[in-house]
Amino acid sequence: MTSLVQYKVSGANCAHYIPDFVTPDEETYLLRKIEESPQPRWKKLANRRLQIWGGDLAQRVLIPQPLPTIVTTYPDLVSRLAATGAFAGTPHGAPNHIIMNEYLPGQGIMPHEDGPAYHPVVATLSLGAHTVMNYYRYAPDTDGVGDGGGESGELQRGRAIDPAPVMSLLLEPRSIVITSGKLYTAHLHGIDAREADAFLPAGGERSAEVGTGEAGPVRVANAHMLTGAAARAAVRDGGVLRRGTRYSLTCRDVGRVSGAGRGLGRVLRR
């Protein structure tokens, strides 16, 4: 893949959507390997399970572990991602850390930022089922203090979030969404905890409840980029897609890696 330009979501500078990034056979294989993974690999959160691949983060520094062969060898996701150019400006030119999330129908993730440990690019592979990702902005300041909270973390503490998403994307299974720049550093992203997603018909009027943050049908910014028949029909006709179990591989580059270069230093000192 030579250029990301053709995958740019129109109207969004910092979002690219690539459908069919892995083949159905690769998806089946990845799902089988994930489902076979031993219980202790899973971290259980209140409303979701996840696995961390590539090592743990301590004080924003990666204590590295090898990535599993299901992302380095077959399929060769890491090099495929590097070849998109999405990581060309990151410290290692490729992701070195992957959080793999599992969502059952009805599960989601609250609006959050991914924070400063990572270079501000994330590529997310969806497997098994679709979801709708919403992007949010912070509410304009009302306290007159400016946005001095400054330090970006999981959430800029105390800042209110505008409940109306600035953008929603339908993420099909096997697709990749890449977000970067301001969408990474100044916005939040989240997935509503729901069992089905309803869509506004293409070209239709915006219904009154859209924009209030209530759970009305959404219009997705990547409608014209979808490849699945059911997804295309749902966004064209204003239909509903029921969710299945979805796995997401969120691939990022941690700039600071503990022990990096030490091995080489030892060799050179001999």
Ligand SMILES: O=C(O)CCC(=O)C(=O)O
């Ligand atoms: O599942 C997703 O697509 C998003 C997950 C996410 O935002 C995260 O792990 O930080």
Ligand SMILES: [Fe+2]
């Ligand atoms: Fe995230």
